[in-house]
Amino acid sequence: MQPSTSTPSSPRIPLGAWYGLTTLILASICGNSVLQVMALLTEPLKQELSLSDTEIGALRGLGATLVVALASYPIGWLADRVDRRRIFAVCIFIWCVATAASGLARNYEMLFVFAMGISVGEAVLGPVTYSLIPDLFPPARRMLANSIFFVSQLLGYAVGLALGGLLIGAVERSHAALPEALASLSTWRIVFILVALPGIVLIPMMLAIPLREAAREGAPGGTAPTAVRDGLLEYCRANARTLLSMFAGFGAIGAANFTVFGWIAVVIVRLFNVTPAEVGVTLGQVFAVGSVLGVTAANLLAKRIARRDVDAAPVRVAQWGALAALGFSLLYLFATTPTQFYVIATLQIAASFGGLALSPTVNQGIAPARVRARLMALGGMFYVGFGALSPLVVGIVSDALGPDPRNLLTAMMLVAVPAFVGGALLLRFGEGTLRQTMETVRADDAVFTAPAG
Structure with a gap:
């Protein structure tokens, strides 16, 4: 195709x-x-x-x-x-x-x-x-x-x-x-x-x-198209590769973000004896700047790619963002000052959250209108579930490694790196059936929204 x-x-x-x-x-x-x-x-x-x-x-x-x-x-x-x-x-x-x-x-x-x-x-x-x-x-x-x-x-x-x-x-x-x-x-x-x-x-x-x-x-109440009339379960089975890859892929990237930003403030406090109040204020500013820059850049890049491939553009940008965030995250291991941590965090936020900002557009594109809310809920459950577990796993690994402050940073990387890589690979795998799923959804929605008679 x-x-x-x-x-x-x-x-x-x-x-x-x-x-x-x-x-x-x-x-x-x-x-x-x-x-x-x-x-x-x-x-x-x-x-x-x-x-x-x-x-x-x-x-x-x-x-x-x-x-x-x-x-x-x-x-x-x-x-x-x-x-x-x-x-x-x-x-x-x-x-x-x-x-x-x-x-x-x-x-x-x-x-x-x-x-x-x-x-x-x-x-x-x-x-x-x-x-x-x-x-x-x-x-x-x-x-x-x-x-x-x-x-x-x-x-x-x-x-x-x-x-x-x-x-x-x-x-x-x-x-x-x-x-x-x-x-x-x-x-x-x-x-x-x-x-x-x-x-x-x-x-x-x-x-x-x-x-x-x-x-x-x-x-609700109109005439449902074939794919939707067959039921949500049937639709999910027919498009399992796309749905699981997109939901789990974005969920894994989100979990990596939860991992890093659930612990980065603690890491800075432990390594450099900075007050929590100072770290909180600075990270708040870093979060605002990084997210705005990242989302703006991701949208511009996606629009450029869309000239050649409309359907895959947001997914492709999200993959690149996850891999870039992975590279930036590894730099934490070499940072020696709080300022370096803040600069790295700004770059990582821009890369990872810029890509994640495109996830709703992708999920909407693979969800027929009649079951859209339920599919968005299912995708959100991946995000919430992965995000709730990842900071806990970091704590368990850190305790197992010992009390050295840098062990927490190591534990954070041991969880975040596989999550970033896994998320990018899942999104790439899902691309194989993404266009087919989106074409099915467009056809279903066209029938569903067509005037009666």
Whole structure:
């Protein structure tokens, strides 16, 4: 099969699409703000409810990450059958109620239940967001939209942290002047209640998002094309090589990133006796600069390659990014100053996250519209699962090697290097059937969105 050589057209993007993307970004920032606020309020929350570090860890681990992984597929399943805007709005409502209720929790058990409610609401951010973007933007402009959202997520963590800190400070300064019902509550409880309020505004904003004509015609309830009508399982079996290679490949690259950036701050502190606060501020700046540069460069390179091969362009750039990140990561072994670590980290972030920013575009291209949310959820489960395990493996290896500070760096490389290599090889393997899968999806979507009669 010959590679596609046509250059994608660049249709004008209506204002409604940008409005929808802006709403999705705001929802992402609000969701990240809750997670950052929970981290900032750990100590006062721990003291008032007499919690142990184990309970705090379970609250932020089992009560958050694991629930997101488990809830994303059921939400994706529902989003393939009901208007995705309504699913998103309902999840925002659940998130708002659970967040505000966390501020009224009387014990750990109540707090854990509410944390799971927050996570169920936030589970929508992955499968539904990336399945909704194709309903807003035509194929030729999805890579741009996905990249903007991807960067906004990366920067959203910093924004959420800053907004959370400002809100906590404002509540502490004006605590005595608050209405009696609020003034009687602890600062952390008030903050949880206040941080839930923006979600109320997001609900009508989400419902007002206009969809493209093709997306409306292909809404749940239409006539399904053959490949989709046969069911998700049959589709996955027929395209197993493509799906597993793309999902596991991007998941492995993501795991390598989790490995490095889950431990790099600890490595710098241990090797150079730098304060955690200084490392945190500097790495935050490094993360912002590296991610923006990387995503911009990856998009420009992908557009250039797309002139010769539209379908494979994002995957090819992601492969090159993983291999470049691998090379940059090995330089950590020779770094002798914190500045050298920061420079290397900037280059590695640019290479690895630039490629990862293209993963939603690839996954959307191999997912028929009728099962898109579920397939995006499955891909996200690879990412979350690999990412949750990799930092743990580094800790186990480091403990086995001994207490020398450089052993942690060695353990980090022993996990990250195979992950980068494996991710690139999996993506390369999946290229063999990628075009066939994408052509099948385009044919299915054309039938699905065709007017009846």
